[in-house]
Amino acid sequence: GVEYFDAQFDDAGLAIALAQSVFDHGGSALNYVSVNGLIEQGGRIGGVRARDQISGRALEFTARAVINATGVWADDIRRMAHPDAPPMLAPSQGVHLVVDADWLPGSGAMLVPETDDGRVLFLIPWQGKVLLGTTDTPRTDSPLEPRAQDDEIDFILRTAARYLVRAPGRGDIRSVFAGLRPLIAADPDAPRSELSREHVIRVSPQGLITIAGGKWTTYRLMGEEVIDRAAREAGLPPRPCRSAELALHAGPALADAPPLHPRLALTEAGVRHAAACQFALTVEDVLARRSRALFLDAAAAAEAAPAVARVLADELGRDAAWIAAQRAEFAQLVAGYNVEESDRAGA
Structure with a gap:
């Protein structure tokens, strides 16, 4: 076997830190607001129509440039400007199972380089549990709450059992969750594992700027590239990017207190x-x-x-x-x- 070093992070926690950092530097961010249309001015996209999902209030926002950075839903936004736009994305579903930490003793993780569907299998210590995954299932839709399919759960359990001292079963699963990868569409006959994880930037004839694909490990570079492109499209003066050295908003150190549930750390x-x-x-x-x-x-x-x-x-x-x-x-x-x-x- 081969030992190497990798890293892990809390994706939701980083997203919150990024939003807080926007506020720290004078920006604005809105949650629970959905875009339901684009505003066209003189043949160019100059804003969005939106709805506050809490109050139901209709909203409009105008801007010199509009960036579509909506993950697996990027094609939905593109079609608001051009209903016949060919798809940029070929969504893929990945499923993870969470089991107790004693299924993988020690502090190391395990990587199986090739499974039955050509992907890798990870067994990773994660926040006091063990994360087992993943799968690569094509999706023709992009639901807000994707759900794991039975055959995906069985595949992970069956594959993990080959490498663990004990074989985990469904009764050992603490949680199962699915996510959608915004893979860039390519040859329809190509294996799913060969679809690009890289990102692309495209600008529609009406000036809608779409960035799609990519992954968390390249998010900062993606942001730099799409902002630079948006500035050029809008005729704004170039400015140096500072995000590579910018310290993100830090979370607080909360005092110890009784948890709201004995199996959770939340207070x-x-x-x-x-x-x-x-x-x-x-x-x-x-x-x-x-x-x-x-x-x-x-x-x-x-x-x-x-x-x-x-x-x-x-x-x-x-x-x-x-x-x-x-x-x-x-x-x-x-x-x-x-x-x-x-x-x-x-x-």
Whole structure:
């Protein structure tokens, strides 16, 4: 075998730090706002029409340049300007399973360089658990909440069992989640693993700037390149990029306090901080993205949801009806991260 060194990070945590850094430097950012149309002025895209998903209020924003950086939904935005635009993307679904740490003793990870579908399999210590993945399943759609398919779960369990002392079963899964990769479309007969993970920038005849593809490891370079392109398209004077040396907004060191659930590290102070300083507006925000509870232990997250809803309601000034609605919405969401009870019982 070969030993090498790699790194890991909290993707949601970095996204929040980036948003906070935008504010630190005089910028603006909005969450829970969806774009439903583009504003064309003199044959050029000069803004967007949007909707506040919390209040339902219609919004319009104008700008010298509009950048479409919407991941697997980039083609949806492009077609608002050009309904017949050929697709840039070939979305691919990747699934991960989370099991307890004792399935992979020690601090090292394991990489299997080639599996049955030509991809690699990772077994990685992650936030006190072990992450098993991944898959590469073509998607013709791009749902907001992709769900793992049974054959994907079985593939990961079956492949991991070849390399572990014990074979994990469905009953050992703490959480299962799926994500969509915004792969750049290529030869339709090419293997999924050969589709490009690189990024591309394209400008429509109306001036809509789209950046697609890429990955977190190149996000800063992607931002630099697309901003430079947008400045040229808008006729703005060039300015040197500072992001390579810019320190991002740092998170707080919260004092030790009793957790809201015995299997989670989330505290009441953490929930209040998420609402006051990290733009959290829903129970899902707190349990999925300000903490990673939903991804680490779906059952524990479901049990903690009522307490989170109460604390969040107090911080945001919401009423009992809002608490009930949040609990119901989160219960529906968590079903996609939990292995069915019948599967657990039979494992």
